[in-house]
Amino acid sequence: MTLTQTYLCLGAAIVAEVVATTTLKTTANFTRLWPSLAVIAGYGVSFYLLTFALTVLPTGIAYAIWSGVGIILISAAGWLLHGQRLDAPAIIGLGLIIAGVVVVNVFSKSISH
Numbered sequence: 001m002t003l004t005q006t007y008l009c010l011g012a013a014i015v016a017e018v019v020a021t022t023t024l025k026t027t028a029n030f031t032r033l034w035p036s037l038a039v040i041a042g043y044g045v046s047f048y049l050l051t052f053a054l055t056v057l058p059t060g061i062a063y064a065i066w067s068g069v070g071i072i073l074i075s076a077a078g079w080l081l082h083g084q085r086l087d088a089p090a091i092i093g094l095g096l097i098i099a100g101v102v103v104v105n106v107f108s109k110s111i112s113h
Contacts, residue, residue, distance in 0.1 A: 006056040013049035014069050016042045021070070022077040061110050068101040 001009075020042025026035040053062045072094055078084035086094070104110075 001052065001056055003056065006053050009049045010053040010057070010062060010065060013046045013053065014066055014073065016046035016049065017066070017070050018073040018077060020046060021074050022081065025082065058110050061104060061108065064104055065101055068097045071097055 020039045023035050023038050023042065026032065027039055028035075030036045030039075050062065050066060053066075057065075075084075075086060075090075075094055079086065
């Protein structure tokens with residue numbers, strides 16, 4: 001698997017996880033069938049695709065990227081879809097997460113570029 005394919009799988013895993021997590025709110029504690037099935041499918045697809053990324057990337061690096069980018073996208077989805085606003089400290093914290101993901105990808109020798 002090439003590095004490009006690895007990152008495509010990781011990106012798709014992140015998107016599936018973000019969709020699943022964003023959909024959790026609509027399950028009403030898993031009492032609504034279709035949103036609940038969408039959440040289960042989204043997490044299943046996400047973990048399945050993550051396994052492909054783990055064939056090339058170290059687990060810690062892949063998970064750092066997966067969770068960091070996921071946090072940013074879920075925060076954006078909460079803002080856009082549910083009107084959940086973030087205060088200045090939350091935005092600063094999210095900026096630090098972005099910085100961490102960039103540092104791992106650009107400067108870490110744990111990933112063969």
